[in-house]
Amino acid sequence: MSRAYDPNRLASPICPLPVESDLITLSHGAGAGASARLFEQVLWPHLKNEALGARHDGAVLDAGGARIAFTTDTFVVRPIEFPGGDIGVLAVHGTLNDLAMCGARPIGLSCALILEEGFPLATLGRVVASIAGAARASGVEVVTGDTKVVERGKGDGIFVNTAGVGIVPPGRDLRPARVEPGGIVIVSGPIGCHGAAILSVREGLEFDSDIVSDTAALPDLVESLLDAAPGTRCLRDPTRGGLGAALHEIASAAGVEIEIEELSIPVTEPVRVVCELLGLDPLFLASEGRLVAFVPEAEAERACAALRSHPLGRDAVRVGRVLAGRAGVVVRTRIGARRFLPLPAGDPLPRIC
Amino acid sequence: MKYVDEYRDPEALRRAAGRVLDGATRPWTLMEVCGGQTHAILESGLDALIAERVTLLHGPGCPVCVTPLETLDRAVSLAGTPGVILCSFGDMLRVPGSRGDLFGARARGGDVRIVYSPLDAVRLAARTPEASVVFLAVGFETTIPSVAAAARWARKQGLTNFFLLASHVRVPPALAAILEAPGCRVDAFLAAGHVCTIMGTSEYEPIARRFRVPIVATGFEPLDILQGIALAVDQLERGEARVEIQYRRAVRPGGNPAARAIVEDVFAIGDRPWRGIGVIPDGGFVMRESWAGFDALRAFPDLLSEIPRESPACRAADVLRGVLRPPECPEFGRGCTPDRPLGAPMVSAEGACAAYFHYRIAGAAGEAGAESIA
Numbered sequence: 001m002s003r004a005y006d007p008n009r010l011a012s013p014i015c016p017l018p019v020e021s022d023l024i025t026l027s028h029g030a031g032a033g034a035s036a037r038l039f040e041q042v043l044w045p046h047l048k049n050e051a052l053g054a055r056h057d058g059a060v061l062d063a064g065g066a067r068i069a070f071t072t073d074t075f076v077v078r079p080i081e082f083p084g085g086d087i088g089v090l091a092v093h094g095t096l097n098d099l100a101m102c103g104a105r106p107i108g109l110s111c112a113l114i115l116e117e118g119f120p121l122a123t124l125g126r127v128v129a130s131i132a133g134a135a136r137a138s139g140v141e142v143v144t145g146d147t148k149v150v151e152r153g154k155g156d157g158i159f160v161n162t163a164g165v166g167i168v169p170p171g172r173d174l175r176p177a178r179v180e181p182g183g184i185v186i187v188s189g190p191i192g193c194h195g196a197a198i199l200s201v202r203e204g205l206e207f208d209s210d211i212v213s214d215t216a217a218l219p220d221l222v223e224s225l226l227d228a229a230p231g232t233r234c235l236r237d238p239t240r241g242g243l244g245a246a247l248h249e250i251a252s253a254a255g256v257e258i259e260i261e262e263l264s265i266p267v268t269e270p271v272r273v274v275c276e277l278l279g280l281d282p283l284f285l286a287s288e289g290r291l292v293a294f295v296p297e298a299e300a301e302r303a304c305a306a307l308r309s310h311p312l313g314r315d316a317v318r319v320g321r322v323l324a325g326r327a328g329v330v331v332r333t334r335i336g337a338r339r340f341l342p343l344p345a346g347d348p349l350p351r352i353c
Numbered sequence: 354m355k356y357v358d359e360y361r362d363p364e365a366l367r368r369a370a371g372r373v374l375d376g377a378t379r380p381w382t383l384m385e386v387c388g389g390q391t392h393a394i395l396e397s398g399l400d401a402l403i404a405e406r407v408t409l410l411h412g413p414g415c416p417v418c419v420t421p422l423e424t425l426d427r428a429v430s431l432a433g434t435p436g437v438i439l440c441s442f443g444d445m446l447r448v449p450g451s452r453g454d455l456f457g458a459r460a461r462g463g464d465v466r467i468v469y470s471p472l473d474a475v476r477l478a479a480r481t482p483e484a485s486v487v488f489l490a491v492g493f494e495t496t497i498p499s500v501a502a503a504a505r506w507a508r509k510q511g512l513t514n515f516f517l518l519a520s521h522v523r524v525p526p527a528l529a530a531i532l533e534a535p536g537c538r539v540d541a542f543l544a545a546g547h548v549c550t551i552m553g554t555s556e557y558e559p560i561a562r563r564f565r566v567p568i569v570a571t572g573f574e575p576l577d578i579l580q581g582i583a584l585a586v587d588q589l590e591r592g593e594a595r596v597e598i599q600y601r602r603a604v605r606p607g608g609n610p611a612a613r614a615i616v617e618d619v620f621a622i623g624d625r626p627w628r629g630i631g632v633i634p635d636g637g638f639v640m641r642e643s644w645a646g647f648d649a650l651r652a653f654p655d656l657l658s659e660i661p662r663e664s665p666a667c668r669a670a671d672v673l674r675g676v677l678r679p680p681e682c683p684e685f686g687r688g689c690t691p692d693r694p695l696g697a698p699m700v701s702a703e704g705a706c707a708a709y710f711h712y713r714i715a716g717a718a719g720e721a722g723a724e725s726i727a
Contacts, residue, residue, distance in 0.1 A: 023460040027447070033692070263363075272354055278469075334363045335575075337398020342711030 029076075030347040031240030032284070036249075054175045055253045057098040057236065060168055067170070069104030071095060072163035080127065080158060083197045084212030085288075087160055088130030093217050093288055094239065095164040096138055100219040101235045101291065103174045103226065104166030109135060111162050112146040116155035127158065138217040140164075166219075172226070176253035178233045183322040184300040185258060186293045188221065188313040189214070190266040191243050195285030196274045211270045216289030221312045225291075228306030229299035237291050244283035246292055247329045248343045257325030260341070262333050264319045284344055294322065356602070360574030361397075369579035370402035377406035377586050382538045384531070384675050385581075386524060387545030388415030388703030389573045395712040397575040407582060410538065410675035411708070413527050413630065414545055416492040417448055417701035419673070421626040422661045424520040425450030428489045430656040431518065431649065432463035438481065440474035441489040443467045448700050451661035471503035478507060478515035487649045490519040495547040497521045497638060498612035501619035504647045516649035522625055522637040524548050525556045530633050532564045534674045541567040541585040543578065546600035551616075553608030557596045565594045572600035619644050628697040629669030667696030672705055679706040686710060 027034035044052070051059035058071030073094045080087040092109065099106045111131060115124065135142055193214040200209045218237065226232055234254075238246040243265070251258045267275075267282045275282045289312060295303045300318060307313030323330075329341040359365070385391060391411040394400050400409050413419055429450055432439040439455070446455040446467065459465040464484075468474050471488050478486035490500040500517060507515040528542060544557060549570040557568045567588035571581030581599040588595060598604045616638070625637025640648045663669070666684055671677035679685055679698070689695035691707050698704035 023457065025456040025460045027456060269354060272357075276354065276357060333396070333398045334361060335366050335397060335399060335402060336363075337401050339396065339398055339712040 026347065030344075031286075032245050032344045032347075035241070036343075054177065055249060056175050057101040058104070058164075060102055060104075060173075060175075067168040069099050069102035069166045069168050070163070071098040071102070072161065073098060074159060074161040076156065076159050077198065078156065079198075079201055080123070082201050082213060084194075085215040086127060086130050087158060088127040089134045090213075090215055090288060091160040091162045092131055092134035092138070093215050095162040096140070097218045097237045097239075097288075097291075099164045099166040100217075100222040101174065101237055102166070102168060103172035103222070103235070104168045104219075105223075106138065106140045106164055106166040106219055108143040109140055109162055109164045110144045110146075111142045111160065113148070114155055114159040114161075115147065115149045116157050117149060117152040119157050124158065127160070131160075134217065138219060174232065174234050176234050176236070176250045179250055179254035179256055179294045179322055180233065181256055181322050181324040182297055183233055183294045184297055184303075184318055185247075185260065185320040185322065186295060186300065186303055186307065186316060187243065187266060187319050188218075188291045188293070188307050189289075189315040190268045190271065191238060191287050191290055192267060192271045192275070192282040192285030194239075194288040195242065196271045196282075198286075199274065199278070207274075209270055209274065211268075211274065214287050214289040216312050218289065218291055218312065221307065221310050222291070224306045224310050225293060225303055225313075229293075229295045229303035231296045231299050232293055232303065233296070234294040235291050237287070239286050239288060242282070242284040242286055243290075243292060244281070244329070244341055245343060247341070250294070251327050251329050254322075255327045257323040257328055257330055258320060259323055259325075259330045259332055259338070260320035262331050264317060266315055266317050266319075283341070292319075357574065360572070360576040362576070365576050366397075366399065366579060367402070369576055369583060370399070373403045373579060373583045373586055374406055376583060376590060378590060380406055380408065381540045381586055381589050382408045382410060383541050383543060383582060383585055384410040384412045384539045385543040385571070385578065386412040386414040386528065387543075387548070387573070388418070388701070388705075389547075390414070390543060390545070390571065390578055391705055391708050392703050393573055393575055394578060395708045398712075399575050399579060403579070403582065407586065409582075410678070411672075411705035412531065412542075412675060413627065413673035414493070414524070415698065415701050415703040415705070416496065416522070417444055418669075418697040418704040419522055419627045419629065420445070420448070420491045420520050420697075421628045422450050422663060423626070423657060424489075424491070424518065425454075426452055426661050427649075427653075427656045428487075428518055429453060429455060429458045429463075431487050431653060432458035432465045433461065434653065434656075436484055437653075438464045438466060438477065438484050438486045439489060440466050440468045440471075440477065440486060442469075442491075444701060445489055445491065448697075449694065471500045472506060475503050475507045475510070475512065475515055478512050479510055482514060485514050485516060485652070487516045487518050487653075490517045490521060493522055493524060493545065493548050494552045494616075495545070495550070497616050497620065498551060498609075501615045504619050504644055505615065507647065508644075513646070515647060516652050517640065517647055518649040519620075519638070519640055520625070521620065522627060522633075523622065523635065525560060526633050526636045527627065527630075528557070528560055528568075529564075530630065530636075531674045532560070532566065534676065536676045537674070539566065539675055540589055541569070543571040543581045543585065543599075544568050544596075546570055546572040546577070546604060549598070549600065549604045549608065551609050551612050553613075554596045554598060554604065554606050561594050561596050567594050568596045570596070570598045570600050570604045572603070627673075629663065629667070629673050631670070664695045669696040669698050669706075672698050679709040680713070682706070
């Protein structure tokens with residue numbers, strides 16, 4: 001089992017300012033530092049078990065000889081329809097991708113809807129059509145589900161939960177703890193397109209851009225990768241919290257230093273422009289159709305080639321390597337200096353100036 | 354990306370650093386004033402390229418950091434006032450006052466909204482006449498024109514439900530305060546390019562003359578900063594003390610006259626408290642009497658029962674004046690971290706202490722990182 005993650009190892013027991021700690025804030029849901037603390041301090045102590053402790057995108061369980069991957073995810077995106085997709089597509093892709101990151105071949109999905117009184121049926125119809133379309137395109141079906149309605153004001157239109165089950169072929173083990181010094185870090189394409197697309201249509205911030213969400217189902221890409229590079233140690237899809245948070249999670253779960261090259265991180269020009277304007281770092285914007293792979297040096301070239309030969313991995317590139325240093329993420333800057341990559345406390349916030 | 358890539362080119366950066374080293378015959382200590390510059394320096398690691406000859410101190414130029422505790426407490430209190438919508442730039446939401454931050458106020462049911470422009474807050478006020486919309490207006494001279502424009506636009510629309518909780522500060526008096534402080538180590542300043550874009554450079558002339566200190570209005574990209582340092586070092590080596598402009602693509606000596614006129618209409622220069630430093634004479638802006646109807650302090654006079662005090666363990670004043678470098682503070686990384694800050698410079702990503710914490714030690718208290726392997 002992986003070493004327990006202690007994000008507070010530096011913090012002093014003295015709390016000189018009464019920093020808010022007794023209520024949930026939005027930061028707790030942002031997938032960064034506050035989310036990690038919520039897990040460690042509130043969820044883990046009650047729920048701890050070996051599968052959960054693997055800090056993977058899903059649990060891999062023994063089912064009478066077969067190994068199955070099991071995962072769940074809840075989607076609360078706003079607006080529910082955005083450039084390149086909607087909450088339905090996202091809910092299917094998100095869960096399929098979590099299964100894929102476990103190395104699993106998906107066999108079925110569940111879908112639970114929480115609807116707010118007054119939500120338009122026409123919009124619901126579009127969302128459900130998206131769910132069906134995305135599932136069909138990946139060759140899986142929604143085999144069970146649930147619908148609840150809450151009073152007006154008690155929800156935000158629609159929340160979608162999906163869960164998924166998949167079969168993990170024998171010999172596959174992609175838990176974060178398997179990441180070892182000497183490995184190469186590969187990203188399957190430009191990062192942050194989903195986060196930037198959502199920002200571009202968020203209320204109060206609408207701006208004209210051609211950025212569309214990168215949402216996509218990754219199981220097929222993963223099969224191509226694992227065929228070419230069977231020694232792949234770990235996979236992760238950098239969703240909430242972005243590539244930066246994903247690397248932090250893996251570095252801490254595996255107890256390794258991950259060094260990335262500032263200049264090699266793939267970011268499209270429009271996403272870079274948005275980030276420069278708003279003072280955001282693309283490393284912490286979500287992607288919904290990308291993966292980061294940790295592969296042994298000897299298989300790195302084959303892994304890149306396999307990813308690039310697939311439409312979803314055309315722009316795959318090496319971004320860094322795994323070192324034996326102190327657990328954490330280090331950026332080698334454009335001038336060759338090394339600095340730590342800070343993990344933000346919560347959602348990226350546009351700056352004053 | 355135009356105006357970005359050419360200012361981050363590794364080769365150009367090495368050449369510019371070489372120029373600094375060639376020009377300096379002895380060690381010099383420079384202070385960059387702006388938090389954006391501090392951030393760029395530590396993010397790129399460019400200080401390592403010139404460390405042999407130039408020590409960089411990080412000045413009080415983070416608007417989040419210098420916003421006084423009492424302003425934050427007033428904002429938190431306003432956010433909890435029924436009928437009030439508090440609007441703020443995003444990065445103020447996580448800054449703790451003495452009774453928590455605005456995220457916490459929101460979790461307790463307060464109506465706190467992130468806006469990207471003060472004009473968005475005016476639009477909200479026009480849309481919701483039943484609520485009082487208060488904009489938390491903080492920042493340096495760079496930010497204040499858009500705030501003044503918001504007040505003017507609200508008046509033009511006849512809105513009576515739009516207010517400013519204003520705490521705007523000015524750079525030049527802070528530079529004078531730093532130079533007057535005992536133990537000041539600063540040989541030259543890199544002034545903040547965007548502040549000078551608005552205000553011009555004439556306010557800095559008397560400071561350069563009186564204290565015999567070069568002041569170079571400098572941009573925010575790594576190459577801008579190295580060029581600004583080179584200009585300052587050249588002056589120091591020649592024994593000069595002038596105001597000079599590196600950030601020529603944005604700064605004119607007279608600034609932006611239209612923006613200055615808008616500010617002048619709504620705000621007057623006045624004394625202001627700076628978090629970590631105290632009251633600086635003429636250190637900020639106060640709303641003019643003719644705009645009293647838009648002043649949240651007058652509309653909501655009873656927000657605080659007492660004025661909060663800073664933690665005595667925090668040496669922010671020394672850090673902001675450049676007398677103490679963040680890692681030299683006994684509490685740095687121990688009693689004071691970004692999660693549990695003792696004082697303002699540890700709070701915002703642009704604060705000097707937080708910048709050091711994030712980029713230099715995160716995960717390794719006391720172990721300075723950022724070795725140069727160039």
